[in-house]
Amino acid sequence: MTRTPKEAVLGLWRTLSERDYAGIADWVTDDCIYLDVPVGPTLAARGPEDIAKRLRVGWGGLAAYENHDGLLVAEGDDVMYEHSETWTFASGEVFTLDFATVHRVRDGRVCLWKDYWDYGAIMNNAPASWVEGLATADTSWVYDASGEI
Incomplete structure (x- = not known):
């Protein structure tokens, strides 16, 4: 089955x-790079x-x-998605946090995913326990995508 770039992005979301x-694997490539732009390419996942x-x-500790x-x-394989998330x-x-997300799609699956959002909005609205939990969170996923994006 061939997916258009728009279909791949909407399916992922x-x-x-x-x-x-577990379903993420159906929508992203094995080498897909995901990063939150406000924290930089050194804290990407692949x-x-x-x-x-x-x-x-x-999201792990969110109630909803x-x-x-x-x-x-x-445009071609590049898809921009303006959306918001309620945590x-x-x-x-x-x-609710506003996002602009940039995706690149290859062979019907997302191969690059960059989220742009307001870091201060999360830090000003999240409970202290959530923010503190970031210091002890699993970081086995960290991938330095510097120079690749």
């Missing part, structure tokens, strides 16, 4: 919305297994997560 970590580990750092669709623009923490805090 449907999977992410369900927090289906490949579906490590991307899932990376996502669990942020919801992605809100927005503008999706594609509900176990302690009750809720906030």
Whole structure:
């Protein structure tokens, strides 16, 4: 089955919305690089297994997560997706974070994924326990993508 770049990106985000970590492998390449641009390329993840580990750092302790669709623009294999995410923490805090995400698609699967978001918005809205948990989170996924993106 051949997927268009738009179909690949929307499929990935449907999977992410369900927090289906195992399903990520259906939508990203084995060498896919994922990074949060605000924290830089030295804290990227590479490949579906490590991307899932990376996502669990942020979302693992959430009581609920919801992605809100927005503008999706594609040119060739490059897809930009403007969207937002609502995070509900176990302690009750809720906030919505705006994103612009850039994807590159190869053979119907995402091979590059860069999230642009406001670092201060997370730090100002997340509970202290979540922020403190980042210091002891699993970092086995860390991949230095400097020079590759």
